[in-house]
Amino acid sequence: MSAYFVTATGTDIGKTFVTAGLIRHLRNAGEEVDAFKPVVSGFDIATAALSDPGVLLGALDEAVTPESLDRLSPWRFAAPLSPDMAAAREGKSLDFDAIVSTCKKRIAQSEGTLFIEGVGGVMVPLDETHTVLDWMKALDLPLIVVTGSYLGTISHTLTAMECLSRKGLVVKALVINDSGDGAVPMEETKAALARFLPDVTLAALPRVKRPTDAADNFAALWRAIG
Numbered sequence: 250m251s252a253y254f255v256t257a258t259g260t261d262i263g264k265t266f267v268t269a270g271l272i273r274h275l276r277n278a279g280e281e282v283d284a285f286k287p288v289v290s291g292f293d294i295a296t297a298a299l300s301d302p303g304v305l306l307g308a309l310d311e312a313v314t315p316e317s318l319d320r321l322s323p324w325r326f327a328a329p330l331s332p333d334m335a336a337a338r339e340g341k342s343l344d345f346d347a348i349v350s351t352c353k354k355r356i357a358q359s360e361g362t363l364f365i366e367g368v369g370g371v372m373v374p375l376d377e378t379h380t381v382l383d384w385m386k387a388l389d390l391p392l393i394v395v396t397g398s399y400l401g402t403i404s405h406t407l408t409a410m411e412c413l414s415r416k417g418l419v420v421k422a423l424v425i426n427d428s429g430d431g432a433v434p435m436e437e438t439k440a441a442l443a444r445f446l447p448d449v450t451l452a453a454l455p456r457v458k459r460p461t462d463a464a465d466n467f468a469a470l471w472r473a474i475g
Contacts, residue, residue, distance in 0.1 A: 252356045252363040253421065253474075254385050257395040258402070258409040259370040263426035264395050265301040267454070268364045269308035270467040271393075276310070277464070281361025284309060287348055288368045288375065289322045291329030305366070324348070333374040345379040349387045356388075365390065371409045382412060391421040393474065398431035398438050398453075407445055422474045423449050427456035450474070 257264045268284060275282040284305045297303050302322040303313045311317050318325070324343060326335035336343050352365055365388070367373075367381045374380050385392065392413065396406040406423070413420060423446065427435055439453050452470045457463045 250356075250359050250361065250363070252359060252365065252390050253393050254365050254367060254388060254390040255393045255395065256367040256381060256385060257370055258397070258405045260373070262370075262395050262397050262428075263424075263454075264366055265304050266426060267393065267395050267424055267470075268366050269304050270454075270463055271364065271471060272305070272308040274464065274467040274471055275362055276308075282309075282364070283355075283359060283361065284321065284364045284366065285352065285355045286322050286366040286368075287351060288324045288332050288343065290326045290332050290335035290368065292322075292325040292327060301366075323351070331373050332368055333376050336376075343376045345376055345383070348375070348384065352384075352388055356390075364393075371412055382416060385413075385418055386416050389418070391419045393422050393424060394420050395424045395426055397428035398425055398435045399428040400430075400432045402428070402431075402438060403441055406442060410446060410449070420449055422470065423451050424470065425451065425453045427454060429456045 255264050255268050272282050272284060286302060286305060289301055292300055297318065298313045302318055306313050306317055306321060326332065326339060328335040328338045332343055356363060369381065371382050372380050375384060396402055425435055425439055431438065435453050439451055443451055450473050452473055454463060454466050
């Protein structure tokens, strides 16, 4: 059994794209794999199949049902805001200890590879006193960090990596997901990050229409992680 936490330098960077791609790769290789994305904001039941939980369920070859959504993403909120704000819009608040304990139960029950996917970026607030960084520290899992290739990503990425380093967290791979609007070729961004992060495994994923189109890239990414 192995478990990884998938996080990112910001929101809409590509966490779910990367997680789904790795799930498909492992399933195609005949390996046991599961995912858990406990906290989701911006969720609309009318478009559940297109949501992050829906994409992950599709990668797992599971139907999108109320039961499967509850299993994969038990804390879902409608407003596309940070989880603390999204929960407040519904008169609720997130229970940080419950999130951590539920994750630990899933890890203990997992028989193969488990990907726990975070929400937003490294420092997104979950409640009044905890961020995603606190969540990752509480679980202390190896991390897969997703960043983009957009203008400004180098500063954002190095800042996020510094935060993770100060908490003593282990980054198994830093994945540059093509933002589609980079001012420089993605390989230049990768080379620049490599200069500042010489001990970090770096991978670049070009933009594709479907995760299945990037099978070779995800196979290479998994080899790098392993």
